[in-house]
Amino acid sequence: MFxxxxxxxxxxxxxxxxxxxxxxxxRISGNGLTQPSYLYGTVHLICEQDFKMPAGLEKAxxxxxxxxxxxxxxDPMLMMAMAPLLQSNEPDYxxxxxxxxxxxxxxxxxxxxxxxMDLVNFKKMKPMVLLSVILPKMLECKTSVSYEQKLMELARxxxxxxxxxxxxxxxxxxxxxxxxxxxxxxxMDYINDIPKQKAIFNRLIANYKKGDVSALHQMLGESPxxxxxxxxxxxxxxxxxxxxxxxxxxxxGALFAVGAMHLGGDQGVINLxxxxxxxxxxxx
Numbered sequence: 647m648f649x650x651x652x653x654x655x656x657x658x659x660x661x662x663x664x665x666x667x668x669x670x671x672x673r674i675s676g677n678g679l680t681q682p683s684y685l686y687g688t689v690h691l692i693c694e695q696d697f698k699m700p701a702g703l704e705k706a707x708x709x710x711x712x713x714x715x716x717x718x719x720x721d722p723m724l725m726m727a728m729a730p731l732l733q734s735n736e737p738d739y740x741x742x743x744x745x746x747x748x749x750x751x752x753x754x755x756x757x758x759x760x761x762x763m764d765l766v767n768f769k770k771m772k773p774m775v776l777l778s779v780i781l782p783k784m785l786e787c788k789t790s791v792s793y794e795q796k797l798m799e800l801a802r803x804x805x806x807x808x809x810x811x812x813x814x815x816x817x818x819x820x821x822x823x824x825x826x827x828x829x830x831x832x833x834m835d836y837i838n839d840i841p842k843q844k845a846i847f848n849r850l851i852a853n854y855k856k857g858d859v860s861a862l863h864q865m866l867g868e869s870p871x872x873x874x875x876x877x878x879x880x881x882x883x884x885x886x887x888x889x890x891x892x893x894x895x896x897x898x899g900a901l902f903a904v905g906a907m908h909l910g911g912d913q914g915v916i917n918l919x920x921x922x923x924x925x926x927x928x929x930x
Contacts, residue, residue, distance in 0.1 A: 669928035670857045670906060671702050672916065674895065676925040681899040683710060683891075685915065685926070687862075687906030688794060689854050693787035696851060699796060702929045711898035713801040714891070715794050716905065717817055718810035733770045741769050741776075744826035749834050756837050773829035774821040780836050784847040797903050809894075811887045811904065823878045854906060863910040881913040888918050 670687040684706035707713065742750050753776075754765045761779065768776060782790065801808050821829065836843050846865075853861040887904070894900045908915050916926050 668857045668859075669930060670854075670859070670909075671700055671706070671929045672909075673927045673929055674919060674924050675927070677923040679895055679924070683895045683899050684901045684929075685909070685919075686793075686797075686901065686903045687859065687909045688797075688903050689851070689906060690792060690794065691782060691785060691790050692793070692851060692854075693785055694789040694791050695787065696855060697791040697793075697796075698855075699793075700929075703797075704800060706901045707797065707800045707806065708804055709899065710901045711806065712894065712900045713797055713806055713808045714811055714894060714900055714902045715797070715808065716811055717814050718808055719794055719798060733775075734772060739770060741765075741771060741773065744773055744830040745834070749830070753833065753837060772821065773826050773833060774824075776833055777829060777836075780833065783836075783840065784844050786844065786848070794903065797901075811890050811902070812883065816883075820878060820883070824875060828875075859906060859910040859914075859916075862906050863914070865907075880908060881911075884908055884913055884915050884918055887915065888922060891915075891919070892922065 672685040674683040674685060684703075686703055686706070745753060757763045757765045757768075757776075757779075760783070763779070798808055850862065850865060853865070887902075887908075891900070891902055894902075902915075904915065910916065919926050
């Protein structure tokens with residue numbers, strides 16, 4: 647359950663760039679680098695029929711010395727480290743408190759009728775765990791694929807190490823900085839109008855398949871519940887990643903694969919790398 651939970655939590659970060667780009671794969675060079683590195687924008691969950699691994703991406707895995715994901719998902723201790731972070735240790739904590747009584751009753755019925763789960767089992771869990779369980783319902787397919795998982799398989803096959811730009815505690819802390827009431831409202835938005843949420847997700851996937859980084863970024867501005875939390879969800883993390891990327895690129899060529907929403911905008915990874923003096927060129 648926790649591996650699926652992690653992938654789904656991460657997928658929240660895609661739905662959040664101000665220049666037009668029609669590529670998800672970029673070559674990073676210049677600024678004293680002796681060999682190029684690469685940057686790829688992922689979507690953490692996608693239907694199998696929509697999954698496509700660009701030829702240039704496979705080449706990037708083979709020609710670089712390491713793969714960096716947002717967190718090291720290849721760490722055998724990852725699930726053990728995640729488990730205590732997903733629930734509250736406060737003695738008086740109860741998931742129910744984040745919802746109105748009417749919403750909690752509706753949520754209880756939804757979890758039972760649509761997912762076959764008893765909400766009682768989540769009573770000490772943080773709301774984001776429920777989000778991670780509900781989000782896959784947006785996929786209109788039975789089989790989903792993770793770009794991160796596929797990239798890890800390629801890296802393993804090439805004998806390349808997998809590393810993380812941040813720790814799992816850092817990523818979970820993102821959602822700890824969001825009020826439970828906000829996450830509860832997001833949950834009820836999904837439950838109250840699943841057709842609408844599926845339409846939004848389908849538009850996101852359509853933009854992703856086109857490699858339209860700008861359109862993906864603009865979707866953040868269309869989500870009023872995220873207003874005021876853009877730094878917490880995206881931009882602070884982007885800024886924190888740049889020194890890690892700089893160090894890795896100077897040690898050896900690396901491939902960085904992060905959620906596509908992190909690429910665009912003035913505070914996106916692409917522009918931040920350019921501000922540091924690197925050349926960042928799209929690969930078609």
